Amino acid sequence: MDSELIWRIAGGSGDGIVSTSDNFGKAIMRSGLNVFTHRHYPSRIRGGHTYAEIRAGPTELKSRGDGYNFLLALGDSFGRNQKIDSAYYGNERIKPLTENLYDLHNGGVIVYDTGIIDIEDVPDFSEQVAENNWHVYPIDLRSIAKEEGRDIMRNTAGIGATAALLEMELAPIEALMKAAMKGPIFEQNLTILRNTYSMVADTFEFTHDIRFPSGEHNETQALVSGSHAIAYAALDEGCRFIAGYPMTPWTAAFTIMCGILPDVGGISEQVEDEIAAAALAIGASHAGVKAMSGSAGGGFSLMSEPLGLAEMVEQPIVLLEAQRAGPATGMPTKTEQADLEHVLYTSQGDSTRIVLAPGDPEEAYEQTRMAFQIAYGYNIPVILLYDQKLGAELRNIPLSFFDRDPDPSMPGTIPESDLIDAPHHPSGKYHRYNYDAKDGVSLRSIPGQKHGRFHASGNEHTQEGHISEDPINRVLQMDRRRSKIAAIRTYLDAQNVSNNTPYGPLSSPYGILTWGSNKGTVEEAVDRLNSSGTPLVKALSVSDLCPFPTQEVTSFVESVSKILVVEMNATGQFQGLVKQQLGAYGDKLYGLLKYDGNPFEPAEIVAGFEEKIMGEN
Amino acid sequence: MDSELIWRIAGGSGDGIVSTSDNFGKAIMRSGLNVFTHRHYPSRIRGGHTYAEIRAGPTELKSRGDGYNFLLALGDSFGRNQKIDSAYYGNERIKPLTENLYDLHNGGVIVYDTGIIDIEDVPDFSEQVAENNWHVYPIDLRSIAKEEGRDIMRNTAGIGATAALLEMELAPIEALMKAAMKGPIFEQNLTILRNTYSMVADTFEFTHDIRFPSGEHNETQALVSGSHAIAYAALDEGCRFIAGYPMTPWTAAFTIMCGILPDVGGISEQVEDEIAAAALAIGASHAGVKAMSGSAGGGFSLMSEPLGLAEMVEQPIVLLEAQRAGPATGMPTKTEQADLEHVLYTSQGDSTRIVLAPGDPEEAYEQTRMAFQIAYGYNIPVILLYDQKLGAELRNIPLSFFDRDPDPSMPGTIPESDLIDAPHHPSGKYHRYNYDAKDGVSLRSIPGQKHGRFHASGNEHTQEGHISEDPINRVLQMDRRRSKIAAIRTYLDAQNVSNNTPYGPLSSPYGILTWGSNKGTVEEAVDRLNSSGTPLVKALSVSDLCPFPTQEVTSFVESVSKILVVEMNATGQFQGLVKQQLGAYGDKLYGLLKYDGNPFEPAEIVAGFEEKIMGEN
Amino acid sequence: MNTTFSAIGENRTVDANEFTPEIEPQPTWCPGCGDFAVLNALKKAVSEVGRSPEEVLLVTGVGCSSKISSYFECYGFHSLHGRSLPIARAAKLANPDLLVIAAGGDGDGYGIGGNHFMHTARENHDIVYIVFNNEVFGLTKGQASPTSLKGHKSKEQPLGSAKDPIRPLSMGLAAGASYIARTAAVNPSQAKDILVEAIQHEGFAHIDFLTQCPTWNKDAKQYVPYVDVQKSEEYDFDPSNRVQAAQMMYETETSLSEGKILTGRYFIDDRPSYQQEKIARGSMPKDPLAYRYTDEKYSWERSFDYVENRHT
Amino acid sequence: MNTTFSAIGENRTVDANEFTPEIEPQPTWCPGCGDFAVLNALKKAVSEVGRSPEEVLLVTGVGCSSKISSYFECYGFHSLHGRSLPIARAAKLANPDLLVIAAGGDGDGYGIGGNHFMHTARENHDIVYIVFNNEVFGLTKGQASPTSLKGHKSKEQPLGSAKDPIRPLSMGLAAGASYIARTAAVNPSQAKDILVEAIQHEGFAHIDFLTQCPTWNKDAKQYVPYVDVQKSEEYDFDPSNRVQAAQMMYETETSLSEGKILTGRYFIDDRPSYQQEKIARGSMPKDPLAYRYTDEKYSWERSFDYVENRHT
Numbered sequence A, B: 001m002d003s004e005l006i007w008r009i010a011g012g013s014g015d016g017i018v019s020t021s022d023n024f025g026k027a028i029m030r031s032g033l034n035v036f037t038h039r040h041y042p043s044r045i046r047g048g049h050t051y052a053e054i055r056a057g058p059t060e061l062k063s064r065g066d067g068y069n070f071l072l073a074l075g076d077s078f079g080r081n082q083k084i085d086s087a088y089y090g091n092e093r094i095k096p097l098t099e100n101l102y103d104l105h106n107g108g109v110i111v112y113d114t115g116i117i118d119i120e121d122v123p124d125f126s127e128q129v130a131e132n133n134w135h136v137y138p139i140d141l142r143s144i145a146k147e148e149g150r151d152i153m154r155n156t157a158g159i160g161a162t163a164a165l166l167e168m169e170l171a172p173i174e175a176l177m178k179a180a181m182k183g184p185i186f187e188q189n190l191t192i193l194r195n196t197y198s199m200v201a202d203t204f205e206f207t208h209d210i211r212f213p214s215g216e217h218n219e220t221q222a223l224v225s226g227s228h229a230i231a232y233a234a235l236d237e238g239c240r241f242i243a244g245y246p247m248t249p250w251t252a253a254f255t256i257m258c259g260i261l262p263d264v265g266g267i268s269e270q271v272e273d274e275i276a277a278a279a280l281a282i283g284a285s286h287a288g289v290k291a292m293s294g295s296a297g298g299g300f301s302l303m304s305e306p307l308g309l310a311e312m313v314e315q316p317i318v319l320l321e322a323q324r325a326g327p328a329t330g331m332p333t334k335t336e337q338a339d340l341e342h343v344l345y346t347s348q349g350d351s352t353r354i355v356l357a358p359g360d361p362e363e364a365y366e367q368t369r370m371a372f373q374i375a376y377g378y379n380i381p382v383i384l385l386y387d388q389k390l391g392a393e394l395r396n397i398p399l400s401f402f403d404r405d406p407d408p409s410m411p412g413t414i415p416e417s418d419l420i421d422a423p424h425h426p427s428g429k430y431h432r433y434n435y436d437a438k439d440g441v442s443l444r445s446i447p448g449q450k451h452g453r454f455h456a457s458g459n460e461h462t463q464e465g466h467i468s469e470d471p472i473n474r475v476l477q478m479d480r481r482r483s484k485i486a487a488i489r490t491y492l493d494a495q496n497v498s499n500n501t502p503y504g505p506l507s508s509p510y511g512i513l514t515w516g517s518n519k520g521t522v523e524e525a526v527d528r529l530n531s532s533g534t535p536l537v538k539a540l541s542v543s544d545l546c547p548f549p550t551q552e553v554t555s556f557v558e559s560v561s562k563i564l565v566v567e568m569n570a571t572g573q574f575q576g577l578v579k580q581q582l583g584a585y586g587d588k589l590y591g592l593l594k595y596d597g598n599p600f601e602p603a604e605i606v607a608g609f610e611e612k613i614m615g616e617n
Numbered sequence C, D: 001m002n003t004t005f006s007a008i009g010e011n012r013t014v015d016a017n018e019f020t021p022e023i024e025p026q027p028t029w030c031p032g033c034g035d036f037a038v039l040n041a042l043k044k045a046v047s048e049v050g051r052s053p054e055e056v057l058l059v060t061g062v063g064c065s066s067k068i069s070s071y072f073e074c075y076g077f078h079s080l081h082g083r084s085l086p087i088a089r090a091a092k093l094a095n096p097d098l099l100v101i102a103a104g105g106d107g108d109g110y111g112i113g114g115n116h117f118m119h120t121a122r123e124n125h126d127i128v129y130i131v132f133n134n135e136v137f138g139l140t141k142g143q144a145s146p147t148s149l150k151g152h153k154s155k156e157q158p159l160g161s162a163k164d165p166i167r168p169l170s171m172g173l174a175a176g177a178s179y180i181a182r183t184a185a186v187n188p189s190q191a192k193d194i195l196v197e198a199i200q201h202e203g204f205a206h207i208d209f210l211t212q213c214p215t216w217n218k219d220a221k222q223y224v225p226y227v228d229v230q231k232s233e234e235y236d237f238d239p240s241n242r243v244q245a246a247q248m249m250y251e252t253e254t255s256l257s258e259g260k261i262l263t264g265r266y267f268i269d270d271r272p273s274y275q276q277e278k279i280a281r282g283s284m285p286k287d288p289l290a291y292r293y294t295d296e297k298y299s300w301e302r303s304f305d306y307v308e309n310r311h312t
């Protein structure tokens, strides 16, 4: 019997499966289990292959897991124009069942909505069921829903059926429904939930093994995504200005910020394009506000020139870059890690930017705070690079994690009272770009401050900011700007905790290197690979991409004989970065790449390790 | 006595020193010498530190040389509002003299215009002259010019003085003047030229050693810049469409194309911005025309997204990227090589593009032709990466070099007659993106062709181009697109001549690696370093950046013990690329970087080699 | 008729159904989406003017509406968000024999692509441009678009948009479009007629097509009742008169905010198209450039002559 | 008056010379360039309204004209080609107490920056926008700009531009600018007056400033003789009447092509500025956000409360 549940709900886009599964996930969390979710949906408003998955268990969960063991197939009711029957291509209507069979574990459970899915249309269904020992519960969810309320409420019926089959308590589900709905809608849903629950419990003989796992939390948990963690960290850093243009998957974080900012006297701006978005963040920051912007890779392309401007005028900004599968429009709702090089290098000239790539929601929170601290401390643009996976996955974190002090400070600015004694050009202009600034960080004045006027220019410039092509000034300014990168590495190295996470037994002969959102999946794979007890493999999940943690990575690489480099792209961009930074050890590195739009499952990493690292022994 | 002449003419921007020196250079070439020019000017229309240099000698010239030995200082007459005396900041008027003294060789010649420059204003002039053995000829060029014509004609007077002091014949100069001017303008200039010549010959006693070197060409020579070579190659490849937006230094090539295209029934379009420029090139190419666009780094930033689109829809385009000093607006008229990583990686997703970086005008011609052949043969965007230095330097090439056949073919297209039998989707759509295409190159049909219709999409797509997020299709299409890179490397390796140029004795213990426009300067430095006769150092100038010539570079690196990597940027981008590609040998590589806006002189490379490579022995 | 591009100029009778792609006959738009109407009207209009699928290039941006290139059988180009126009106009310059249509959403065309809209209109390229104006960002889930009414609420504008909507017709006029019309999904026969006129017009034909988005833009409803300004007694203006056109546009745009749906032809001008201007100046060849590459008799110019004349 | 930004609101008498930076008192513009006139008029206007250098933020793009930020003493921001407006408007949102002026060339503002122009005007941000319209790309050496006359020749347009010039005033109007004027370098006192009005206007003030470029645009000469449409007997229109304004703009733009230089105030509207709209909706704080960061008494909100309420 599986000790954990991986529940999948499948339907068409627009069928409301997201909110249903989010609420169900929270109910599960409240029941004392750990929760990890995953979403799969197409780039259109209605229809298409869409599911949401909840993995739940009593122990720590670091990934979506492998495959799943409980399918709730609602059928696709919004495929296309629902009034016309021909609006369904071939088997569209039954796809929520058929497209999901592939990954279902042996012995898994299937609940499907007989109100929409005609099982006769599914080729070889009974053969497959027999072969895989699936336990099938056909239920007319649609009719149950319609009877008490509306068609769409078959989600709730599905949850009722799930709870019954898992022998799970309804209380936490009902509590959440009560909080989310009101009036007759709540009443209808409640009835549907309870009716289905008892109908299923009464009607079916349960042949399956899976039951709701039991667990308990020591403290209150919060169910958050990476996008939430990022937005909340920005809030705690005193960021009160965001400018943006919608683009999946960055829209999630943008939306959260737009929802909160008016509450806290901040400003959110949706503007004409991403060039403007980045430029607005620069303008607001220039005028003294902690500001941010962001996009997915496509919009970030348009930010390329403003990003370079921020480097040159040393304007602090934080930009989010939420990766999705590229190139070009690519697969807008699918995950990938192929914008690494783009983010490191886009924009003309030698780049002077910081790039951080958190691995999970906690890190997303910490690194976003770090992003603001570095940006507004060192007067430099910082990019937080993440992906659709991290942005959308929900998992539980202790609420106490968020019990932090806000920090709106901007150490890169100079208080007005210090300005008068600060270095100035004889003409009275402030030396905003002072050659001798400590760590290269020349403090910035803010328009409206007395004795602070200076000239900010995208051209090379003197200490007070006037345009200059003098070669000596040029080199001094370039070197000062660039020196901030090393100073930031030193600063990061001086922190108590590194952002780069080692995992697994130190004495392991082999290693796995990864970055960003693969962290948890890799760690899960490491545990499995070491499950025999003999140390076999350890991992290092890199979260600081620039400045690169050369020392940490070098010692890791030197401590093992072969390394699997796990990343979600087709060209091994991170592996390339490691080689470029280390200039050595290339022959120890073996790439494991995935770029079909889906994140790794732990078993794939285990298999990749066995093939690429062990297979050659 | 110097066996060669390095003549510098200095004045304000707008003083006409460019056309004067271009013509003078041509006259020198016609006199049988080799010529190499260099320009230095600020980013404004009038005034500022501006000079043009001509190096001339009987042997092959590969760089601007070190310093110079003949200064013609016209004085700055256009500094600012010339009617107001206070329009000149401090010493603006005399800057063409004072700013140029630094690099003048011991024993060099100075001619300055006493009509504008008051030598009393130049601090320590006579001390400097004495110390450096300079030979000074003060001449009132302005008055001579004004007497016969206009103020601006003091350029011509300066040429007359130069010719007299060098004992150079006037005939080739007069012939060119005759071709370039007409009527009274010509007459006036001719008189000024001759008058100054005889005045100088008659008045001064020549104390200097430098004389006009003598030489002879076996065949007719042409004086061309890299920008010319690029434009002419595009023409010979049948490129008949260019879209662009002005930006220094790409404007040079754009201007040449705009001048020629109407002549040859082509189309040039100056458009609203660089996003549009790249998109137009894509549109024209899509409709069946060989098209190009380009910009400097800043405009190229804006092309980032369309570039990714071209990768995804496999639309051939050639983009020029003419580098200047960055980041941001940087130093617009100064040279640099800091856009390498930008060009390799900008745009979201794994990139599939070709990047070529020629080292001199001949290579610029060859590589531009190669760029079109690859683009329109493999249906892939190709970027020709060069810089202000290569774009603007003039040097002589045998005219016969250009005696080539044009080649307007587009092997990546399918003729209409083949379409009917080509693979199609059952619905009748052509398989424009065929999984099984040889070398990954699926032939493209063109709108208007029968049986050719397909769907081009920036989203991931099926064989006929419809949008698809199917993971299997995704991987097949990614792999096919990416496979073209390896196929192109194979194709390049199969050519008779490599684009990457080795230089110097094979048995040398040390090496210099460089890329792009440093080629000639490095080769000159190699010759000097080896001048003792014992092989010390050899060079490899890399011109194919992607696909990277891994084999050639690896054998080069393996064949020496230490390597100096010479490039014009602050972060060693090429060195990083070598490490990333080789994954090894990082400890053999020593960077020599310059990023003050001026190109290397050979002596700087010699000194850098001695310090970084020999100094540690 | 060019033998290497033989789809062009066939002049055969074309059935509207030919434009339904067998591979994706049914759009994935939501039930009730106004985009269906554009697709249907376009099929009818293109067949009415007698152009066949393979002589049409349909360039779209990104958005729900831009997916029309998947559902309309022809040479389709689903490009980038906001970039359909520069691609389309270059294709037309390269081969003026093609029927080139650009299409996309209001966000695509008036938002991120606004600069191309302005300059393509000014230059008066001979293409048709259809803007699916649903006054919202559809594909990205309901954010305010440049045409959204002030007060439009979404997750990005929780307190309602503080911006006045852009005036698309007035912008087209000021920029220089030579044919400007507004039609609506609920008005299929007017839509078809306007599309036919737009295709036949020589110059930049800008159609602002009101397409209700029942999923995200509840305010907009179905754009009913609508009034055809040409047919209604209430309005009397001359679309070839710029001043009258401007006033009518202003009224139309303002009344949309008030729920009154005016549609029709607003401006028709006969200034020369950009192609004509370029050809007249000798800066564009008379024969489509695209054909030259398959013309075996063409003798290609070479650089040698330029180098010899200019550089020796 | 805020004590940590004490340059703001001093309300002292300011001399025009205070705006001449000692570090670069003399612009590098060519002799006879019209840009000098803008600089002089701006110095006078800003001193007349009594704002001092350190409460002014001047954001420019890139071009000859954009160098004005080097020659005008204040907080200057010489940004990117075409991007002055989005920077300027965000700075104003961050600190509405600043006088925010954006400036740049016709290429900068109507060409590459055209989309920002259109949207900033629509949103009616309370900033002044000065476009130095010399009908040419100055800094890059004479190429046609969006306002160049048809037929303009340069190395890029050897047979003359085939494009009609853009109509900047009409575009500003259609887009939604609430103050629109044209002045000329040859008309310093009108220029100064218009700048004063623009600064005092609450909302987006768009000034098309004709600045001759003797170096590259020989056609344009000196923009003389000019006519002030307010002063001339010949013209009678009400700049608060949109229809009349539109007609007057059209005539002004057309007559420029014919060498007749009309200048003056074209449109003055009192719709609320974007800031006012946002504040009214509660989507912008009443006190300048910029001051909060130096306000030691402000108690900063923290995410914990959101997490607790929404996620547990």
Ligand SMILES: Cc1ncc(C[n+]2csc(CCOP(=O)(O)OP(=O)(O)O)c2C)c(N)n1
Residues within 6 Å of the ligand: A245, A246, A247, A248, A274, A298, A299, A302, A329, C062, C063, C064, C065, C066, C081, C104, C105, C106, C107, C108, C109, C132, C134, C136, C137, C138, C139, C140, C145
């Ligand atoms: C550069 C870029 N930014 C953002 C997006 C995301 N995006 C896709 S469609 C769209 C807007 C859709 O609205 P509209 O153009 O009005 O089309 P509709 O869906 O309403 O038909 C956006 C913001 C993108 N694809 N590219």
Ligand SMILES: Cc1ncc(C[n+]2csc(CCOP(=O)(O)OP(=O)(O)O)c2C)c(N)n1
Residues within 6 Å of the ligand: B245, B246, B247, B248, B274, B298, B299, B302, B329, D062, D063, D064, D065, D066, D081, D104, D105, D106, D107, D108, D109, D132, D134, D136, D137, D138, D139, D140, D145
């Ligand atoms: C993205 C980008 N493209 C091109 C340029 C080059 N460039 C600088 S100024 C300019 C145009 C100048 O014309 P305008 O804006 O009218 O200003 P003017 O010089 O006439 O005052 C151009 C094309 C640039 N700096 N950035």
Ligand code: SF4
Residues within 6 Å of the ligand: A045, C028, C029, C030, C032, C033, C034, C035, C064, C065, C134, C138, C139, C212, C213, C214, C215, C216
């Ligand atoms: S979201 Fe709106 S615009 Fe998009 S398909 Fe649905 S109804 Fe149409």
Ligand code: SF4
Residues within 6 Å of the ligand: B045, D028, D029, D030, D032, D033, D034, D035, D064, D065, D134, D138, D139, D212, D213, D214, D215, D216
């Ligand atoms: S080139 Fe023209 S715009 Fe530029 S400074 Fe000279 S005159 Fe003025």
Ligand SMILES: [Mg+2]
Residues within 6 Å of the ligand: C063, C105, C106, C107, C132, C133, C134, C135, C136, C137, C138, C145
């Ligand atoms: Mg829309």
Ligand SMILES: [Mg+2]
Residues within 6 Å of the ligand: D063, D105, D106, D107, D132, D133, D134, D135, D136, D137, D138, D145
């Ligand atoms: Mg201009």
